Amino acid sequence: xxxxxxxxxxxxxxxxxxxxxxxxxxxxxxxxxxxxxxxxxxxxxxxxxxxxxxxxxxxxxxxxxxxxxxxxxxxxxxxxxxxxxxxxxxxxxxxxxxxxxxxxxxxxxxxxxxxxxxxxxxxxxxxxxxxxxxxxxxxxxxxxxxxxxxxxxxxxxxxxxxxxxxxxxxxxxxxxxxxxxxxxxxxxxxxxxxxxxxxxxxxxxxxxx
Amino acid sequence: xxxxxxxxxxxxxxxxxxxxxxxxxxxxxxxxxxxxxxxxxxxxxxxxxxxxxxxxxxxxxxxxxxxxxxxxxxxxxxxxxxxxxxxxxxxxxxxxxxxxxxxxxxxxxxxxxxxxxxxxxxxxxxxxxxxxxxxxxxxxxxxxxxxxxxxxxxxxxxxxxxxxxxxxxxxxxxxxxxxxxxxxxxxxxxxxxxxxxx
Numbered sequence: 001x002x003x004x005x006x007x008x009x010x011x012x013x014x015x016x017x018x019x020x021x022x023x024x025x026x027x028x029x030x031x032x033x034x035x036x037x038x039x040x041x042x043x044x045x046x047x048x049x050x051x052x053x054x055x056x057x058x059x060x061x062x063x064x065x066x067x068x069x070x071x072x073x074x075x076x077x078x079x080x081x082x083x084x085x086x087x088x089x090x091x092x093x094x095x096x097x098x099x100x101x102x103x104x105x106x107x108x109x110x111x112x113x114x115x116x117x118x119x120x121x122x123x124x125x126x127x128x129x130x131x132x133x134x135x136x137x138x139x140x141x142x143x144x145x146x147x148x149x150x151x152x153x154x155x156x157x158x159x160x161x162x163x164x165x166x167x168x169x170x171x172x173x174x175x176x177x178x179x180x181x182x183x184x185x186x187x188x189x190x191x192x193x194x195x196x197x198x199x200x201x202x203x204x205x206x207x208x209x
Numbered sequence: 210x211x212x213x214x215x216x217x218x219x220x221x222x223x224x225x226x227x228x229x230x231x232x233x234x235x236x237x238x239x240x241x242x243x244x245x246x247x248x249x250x251x252x253x254x255x256x257x258x259x260x261x262x263x264x265x266x267x268x269x270x271x272x273x274x275x276x277x278x279x280x281x282x283x284x285x286x287x288x289x290x291x292x293x294x295x296x297x298x299x300x301x302x303x304x305x306x307x308x309x310x311x312x313x314x315x316x317x318x319x320x321x322x323x324x325x326x327x328x329x330x331x332x333x334x335x336x337x338x339x340x341x342x343x344x345x346x347x348x349x350x351x352x353x354x355x356x357x358x359x360x361x362x363x364x365x366x367x368x369x370x371x372x373x374x375x376x377x378x379x380x381x382x383x384x385x386x387x388x389x390x391x392x393x394x395x396x397x398x399x400x401x402x403x404x405x406x407x
Contacts, residue, residue: 002271004278008249011282017240018286084287085300148287151280151304209284209304 021084021148028077031144035076035164036069038136039171046129048175057112057178060105065173067102071095072166076141079159083150083207089159109180118181126176126184130168130191137164138195142203149209157203161196168195225251227295235290248294249278255295256302263306266313273309277302354401359394362387 021027051061078089110116141160150156169188225233225247237245256277257270264270280301288297332338352360358380365376366387377384 002274004253004275005250007275007278008246008253011249011278012242012246015237015240015242015245015282015285018238020238020289021287084289085284085304086292086296149284151300209280 024077024081024084024087027080027144027147028073031080031140032069032073032076032167035137035140035167036171038140039133039168042136043129043133043171043175046125046132050175051173051178055178060108060178061173061176064102064105064109065170067098067105068166068170068173071098071102072163072168072170074098074163075159075166076144076163079141079156079163080144080148082152082159083145083148083156085151085209106180106185109178110182110185113179113181115181118183120183122181123184123187126172127187127191129172129175130165130188131194133171134164134168134191134195135198137167138199138202140164141199142206145203145207150207151209153204153208154200156207157200158196160203161199162192164199165192165195168192227251230294231290231292234285234288234294238285238288238290249281252281252294252298253278256298259299259302260306263303264309269309269313273302273305276305276309280305351398351401355394355397359390359397362390363394363398366391 022030052058053061074095081087082089138161141164142157145156145160169192172188230248230251233244233248233251237248253274256274260270260273260277264273277298281298284301288294352363355363361380362376365371365379366373371379373384373387377387380387382390
């Protein structure tokens with residue numbers, strides 16, 4: 001049996017006081033405005049048409065924004081939570097309900113579109129918008145995760161990528177018509193998945209414990 | 210923090226009880242090196258047991274214990290003292306053990322365990338030495354099939370390269386007797402060779 005006392009002595013000799021990590025929900029609420037802020041700044045580079053808030057379906061747009069931001073914050077909270085050893089991200093009932101409602105709104109938006117299926121290339125603007133808004137959010141989430149690092153980087157970054165994607169969807173909903181085609185929605189999802197993959201690729205080594 | 214305390218050893222019988230670990234870790238987070246030493250020493254046997262549940266190789270298991278200690282040190286700010294310490298430690302142990310097994314699996318896939326190649330790399334003359342030892346063993350095996358006198362003649366004339374006169378003198382036989390013994394020995398070896406190698 002190996003004696004680890006020398007290592008323990010070395011570790012103890014260099015043990016300076018450390019600042020304990022705040023709860024995940026508090027950290028998520030702190031980092032979300034930063035992520036939304038840099039995402040919003042980046043989208044200023046793109047042409048933006050404002051959502052029609054005077055129309056009869058403005059409530060749908062508002063609900064979409066609230067759900068997207070809520071899901072984004074929840075995903076970011078899960079990312080920060082699973083990055084702490086011994087913590088798990090519990091998918092609670094309200095999270096599943098919000099996700100189902102978000103999907104339901106998407107289906108409703110497709111249903112009221114003049115051309116529900118759409119045409120190829122229809123969602124290219126939204127695709128670009130989500131990527132442009134989400135790219136700096138990736139950096140923000142990786143920065144947030146570097147505080148704790150993670151024993152399971154891919155798991156943490158998957159949640160972080162989902163968080164960046166939903167926050168981007170939230171920003172997109174401020175400048176998107178309420179009706180959308182299925183191809184447009186597929187473009188949103190493709191951009192979200194790409195953001196997730198980029199988050200994992202960029203952050204994997206940066207946050208590994 | 211405290212030099213006199215930092216160098217003192219903690220005997221196993223003085224190991225901190227488990228219910229004191231969260232408080233000790235809280236003090237360790239605040240920079241109390243003595244508390245940190247106590248909790249780390251108390252954790253070593255627990256970590257070792259948990260590592261050995263997954264890793265059966267002793268040397269690798271001890272490497273993982275060290276790795277766990279270093280990870281505990283790097284991530285000590287992530288521990289919440291309001292919660293029990295063991296789930297936090299177990300998560301680190303589990304991750305580090307899995308990492309070690311993955312690394313071992315990857316290196317096994319790349320490594321070729323050939324003793325001859327290894328010895329050749331360490332000592333370029335080793336291959337020749339191994340060949341000589343092999344030939345010697347084969348020769349010894351072949352000579353064992355000969356009667357004593359015939360084997361002696363082969364050893365004197367063929368292996369020690371004596372002349373026939375010298376071999377006759379050494380064995381106190383006539384030169385013609387030596388020649389006869391040699392001839393019979395070689396014939397017998399040839400027959401044996403045909404039988405064994407076709």
